[in-house]
Amino acid sequence: MLELTDVSAGYGQAKVVRDVTVHIGQGEMVALLGRNGMGKTTLLHAVFGLADRHAGNITLARHTVPSGRPDLLARWGATLMPEDRGVFPNLTITDNLRLANRKGFRPAVDPRELFPLLTDRRDQLAGTLSGGQKQQVGIARAILAGQSLIAIDELTQGLQPSLVRAVLEALRTITTTGVTVVVVDQHAALLLEYCPRTVVMQAGRAVFDGPGTPRSRLDELLALS
C-alpha cells in the first residue's frame, strides 16, 4: 500500500536519505528505527511531501505520489501525526472527534473503546491534555477520518511507558482492521514488542528490513553510527 523505490531525499542540496526501497503492505505495523540523525524523519517527510525528493518513486494505495504535495497524501488516506498531534487545542475532545469523523463513516474499531480518556475527559479542551493524551486524540481523529495509513514520528518522546504501551496496543488493534501503521523512534525495545517488521536506517540508508529481527543484530545496527 506504501511503496518507496530507490528514494533519495533531503532538504535543498543536502542529501539525507539515499536509495531507500521499502514496500509496506496493507495492515502492516512497521517500526522505523535508527539512531539520532540517521534520516528516519526525513524519510517520512519525503513520503508526505515535506522534504525534497531527489530521486525515486513513491506510491500510496496505487497512486503515484508527486513531490511536494502533502495535501494529496491526506486525500489518499495517509496521516503523518505532527508534533502537536494534530488536535485543535481550543476545542473539547468530543468536538475534536466530531470534526474528524468522515460523514457517514463508522470505523471498524471505535476509538473510544481503545482510549477510555476520550470518554472520561470528553469535555476537556484538547490543548490542556498531556502530550500522550493528545496523541491518543490525534490517533482517534485519524481513525475516525478513515485514514488507511497512519505514520507517527517520535512516538515515545516525552511519554511514560504505560501510555506508550496503550498507544501501541491500540495501533496494533487497528492494523487488524487493515490500517497500515508506521512508527518512528530511536528507542527500539518497546516498539519491537509490537511491530512484527523493522526497518533500520543508518546514514540515510535502510540497512535492515525484516521480520523477526534477532535482538542482538538490532542492537548491533542501532549502535553503529
Ligand SMILES: Nc1ncnc2c1ncn2[C@@H]1O[C@H](COP(=O)(O)OP(=O)(O)OP(=O)(O)O)[C@@H](O)[C@H]1O
Ligand atoms: N531542514 C533541514 N535542512 C537540512 N538538513 C536537515 C534538515 N532537517 C534534518 N536535517 C539533517 O538530516 C539528517 C537526518 O535528520 P532526521 O531528522 O531525518 O534524522 P532522524 O533519524 O529522524 O533523527 P532523530 O531521531 O534525531 O529525529 C541530520 O543530519 C539533520 O541534521
